[in-house]
Amino acid sequence: MPATATAALEQAMARIVPGSRLAYREEVHHPALLSPEVAEGVLWVEGDGTLVRAQSWPRAERTAIGTRFLSVQRGEDPVPNLVPIPAVLRPMVEMLRALASGSLAGLRAAYRLKFGAEGGGWRVALLPEDGMSETEPGAVRLFGCGAELQLLSVATGGDGERRLRVVLP
């Protein structure tokens, strides 16, 4: 099955044209919430490697994610808010960058990829450190079926989870 998952993931990645824009729908699940918080937008990687997340719902917000910092600009505010990328979000950012650029090379170099079966499809877990479980904050799992990417899941603090569905072109 791992070999099948690897092949399926590579097939899915091969469908992505580098630089193309990927529409996404994000759901934030948390024990405090009776229903998930939802956001929608578009993702892409710019020529210099910056990952851009342009959110259109629930409010317009543009997040540019570089190698060490991310800047957030919303509405008419001309001054972007600049913050370092929290360590807990790095795997997710790197996974999104890989998806938007259509290349797993960067991920394979920096992370341990753990492939497995999930229902009728496959699952790839991106674990920053050896021994880390798939449910620890920061751990990223990518679910798919055949050459279809279905869901990106990120474990967050307090038993929360982010679920991101990406629509490939």
Next chain:
Amino acid sequence: MTLRSAAALLASALLLGVALLTLEIRSDAQGVFGAESARLGFDALGTAEGRRFAMLVSGGTEEARATATAAALALLRADPAISHAAPRRLAPKAETLDWLWRHRFRLAPPGASDLTPEAMADQLTAARRSLTSAEGFAAGDRFLRDPTGSYARLLAALSRPGLRGGGSRALKNATLVVGSFADGPFDAAATNALAERLRALPGPSGPRLALGGQRFVSAAVSAEIERNALVAAGAGFGLLFLWLAWALRSAVSLLFVVAPVVGGLAAGTLAITLAFGAVHVIALGFGAALCGLALDYPMHLMAHPGADRARAQGLIGLGAVTTAIAFASLLGSGIPALAQTGLFVATGLVTAALIAAFLVPPDAIRPRILALDRLFWRLPARRGVLAATAVAAVGALAAVEAGWIGAQRQAFALPAQIAADLEHLRETAGIRDARYLAVIDAPDREALLAKSAAAAAALEALPEPVGHALLGTVLPPEAAQIGAESAWPDADRFAAEAETALAAAGFAPGFLPALTEAFAAARRAPPVTPESLRAEADLAPLVDGLGETAAGYRETARLSGVSDRARTAAALDAAGATLLDTHAAAKAALPTLRNAALPWLGIGALAAFGFLIAWLRARRRRGGGDILLATLAATALTAATQAVLWGPLGIFEVVALALVVGIGIDYGVFLSTDHDVEARRSGARSVALCATSTGVAFAAMVVSADPVLSSIATTVVTGIIAMLALSLATDARAVQVRS
């Protein structure tokens, strides 16, 4: 050599020895402006802002940058003059965020209005919305677990641009290191040496290393001034030596010329050491230049051999005492550096004249000199013309001061290397020098933090908010932290209110235990002090601006985005703080010195000329009025020429003019028309020797790269020419002498 001469030389050598053993030089602003220095902002290098620095490593490969940055950090951290240095962070790291989360109720205490079910429901709704934003990513679920909004307010306060240590720009191909010098005296040479070692680290083909910060800038400026002064002094002394060697033709003669000046300089510094404890570098520079006048004394003696010598000694004494009276007036200026200059010159010239009086140059010494007596020229209605010249020159000076005519004096230019570094820091990292500072004084730390918070609130309430790094923004006084506890309900009451809030906001009731647990933990955190902030590396820069003074505590914080200076000053003033415009203070520095010196020099000049005229009248001799008039006209003409050509006069030009006045008195008493033909000729010869010597020494400085040295030299050389031309202008009877 006579016994008398040997004793004079020995006295000179002894004075020099004692002066060198006791000499202590200071260069701080306190020594220049005394108690006024803090108000004017001239003690900047000692403040937290003055000690702060930035280092930008840019270009080259990432590996080369990392290597150079690591080496530079190691060098900086090993230097005892450096308090701390670290790569800049634009936001706290995870460990710091954990610390802030634990202490949020101390740093941003929730009030009673934040703890109502309605307020908490609103806060929970906002926290839910933020989950899909980047901030929500970064904060995890902490906004959800803090319905009081304390953590959100704290992060918002910490994300103010002013609190990021300057420069909020993300850097590409560059690493920014920020740090601070330790709280100690500024050592220009050591700071420059450190800068040179840092710049050499990347190697010629490595990344570029740029340095910024007031201490690095001051050190670079000091080094350049020192280099230029050394070159100018070397060239001046070299030319002077060559000229004297040619004119005097013997080493013994040179010794006779130098000994009174050396003795005078030594006596001047000794007098300051006794009266003030240490010699300020400004007094040393000005005093040494003015005491150069004493070089003339032995030359006058050499030019008056035989029976003329006794008269020359008397005239030297008259000139020295008259000039000493003029400069002693500076003791009343109230500006320590000027008072020291006055004492230096008065003591130095009188001592030099005494030593010169004891020295008996051999009659065999016949200096080669220009026959100046041939240059007396006839000026009809001399007194009227001189008076008119003086009046016209003073009018021109007034017109220049009013900005009606004349050039604007060239702005001071930073040395090329540091200017390029500062430009690079501005362009690449958005780091600018802090023009505006907020200064807060209070008798104790609690009062200071309260005023700091009030000042922060006043700035934030301005129509165009001003960026600032005031500690009061994030750290309430300890009493306020403890006092805020009274608004916090007990755990049961909080649970009841929170349960209502959860329901109102549409949250899961099962989340209540997480909320109450987080609330109880925040309540238990101990009060936060500046020391506990300093212990957190990311937060330590917030406390940099806090320091102790003789009267209590002071906070100095840089401001950014000040568009309305008057409004900002008024807002700070209302909060008990002061706005300091460092540019205006720096611009005001030299005019402040000049304006303090001018009236006292004027009083001194009046007293000196009063003494001169009284002395001459007591001896039934005339000429005092002529000397006064010629000196006044030549000085005014020199000042006006300098002002029209180069712009309004500063303190350096005023001191150079004071030297011109001294020269005028000196030349005047020797060229006085009240003597016989031979006496006039001897006087003219000695004045020619002195004028050439002074002119030669200062001519070399005219071309100095340092605008101040060049300006002083131009003023003195112009003054000598004007003084000679007007002193040699005479009436018909004197012209007959020449023929």
